[in-house]
Amino acid sequence: MGCSFGNHISFKDVALREDFGLSITSWIDAIADRIKEDGGEINLAYVCAEFAVDTKMPLYGGGLGILAGCTSQSFAYIIGELQKRGIKVNVFGIGLLYSHGYLNQYFTDGNDQMSLHERWNPFKTPNLADTGMKVDIPFQKGSIKAGVWRYDTQGITGGVFSIYLLDTNLPENPAEERGITARLYDAANHDVEFKQCSVLGFGAQQLLKKLSLLSGEKPLMIHANEGHSAALAIGIMAEMGGAEGMREYGITIVHQNHTVVSDEL
Numbered sequence: 001m002g003c004s005f006g007n008h009i010s011f012k013d014v015a016l017r018e019d020f021g022l023s024i025t026s027w028i029d030a031i032a033d034r035i036k037e038d039g040g041e042i043n044l045a046y047v048c049a050e051f052a053v054d055t056k057m058p059l060y061g062g063g064l065g066i067l068a069g070c071t072s073q074s075f076a077y078i079i080g081e082l083q084k085r086g087i088k089v090n091v092f093g094i095g096l097l098y099s100h101g102y103l104n105q106y107f108t109d110g111n112d113q114m115s116l117h118e119r120w121n122p123f124k125t126p127n128l129a130d131t132g133m134k135v136d137i138p139f140q141k142g143s144i145k146a147g148v149w150r151y152d153t154q155g156i157t158g159g160v161f162s163i164y165l166l167d168t169n170l171p172e173n174p175a176e177e178r179g180i181t182a183r184l185y186d187a188a189n190h191d192v193e194f195k196q197c198s199v200l201g202f203g204a205q206q207l208l209k210k211l212s213l214l215s216g217e218k219p220l221m222i223h224a225n226e227g228h229s230a231a232l233a234i235g236i237m238a239e240m241g242g243a244e245g246m247r248e249y250g251i252t253i254v255h256q257n258h259t260v261v262s263d264e265l
Helices: 014-019 024-037 063-084 190-210 227-240 243-249
Strands: 041-047 088-096 104-107 113-116 128-139 142-154 160-167 220-225 251-256
Touching (some): 024 063, 041 190, 063 160, 063 220, 128 160, 142 190, 190 227, 220 227, 243 251
Parallel strands (some): 041 220, 088 160
């Protein structure tokens, strides 16, 4: 698994680390030493369209979400270990809160396969809370608002990896925009899919501003897991005058692809 942890960490299979004679403890020690050399603080945002962190939260449909869920647990583990070593850690995820989640499938008495989208209740989901924050997202000729929820992934080392989830189902939004984050992968509506990518990308940018992480005061690593959040890079580069401006602000964006397919197929 090739997920970056700032400029300092590249997750690898545990067996691979052991092949190099490096235990998890010594691996984290080495990471902590490098972070201390750079000021003793790490800021990282992990942006993904899916997160499989709880079966009660249908925010995933397959491998991408499973990977993000496993990575969330890894983050929580390492956050706890780094905090024990005196590192100031600000590492979190950003995604979307799908009010109807991914579809459930069932068979009728006539053996026809049917799909069903069931609404779930985020207010009754453990470790998930409405932060009360809202972000204004540039959208088409105006803007829409998104509420911000937070889910805390607890690590066995005492670390916590928080995931901020954007939700357009707000009364101040028009009915059509309220439904943008209703379903994960609405295959029948490519317009909604495009809007979801816009909300995830530009919404993440506005959230990072609200969290005071785009001011240039602290270096920031953004890990974009798959292309759904591409608008985040577009928005940041446009605001900061391109790659050179990003470097001046200490912002780095890492993009990770999965299952890359040749154009010839």
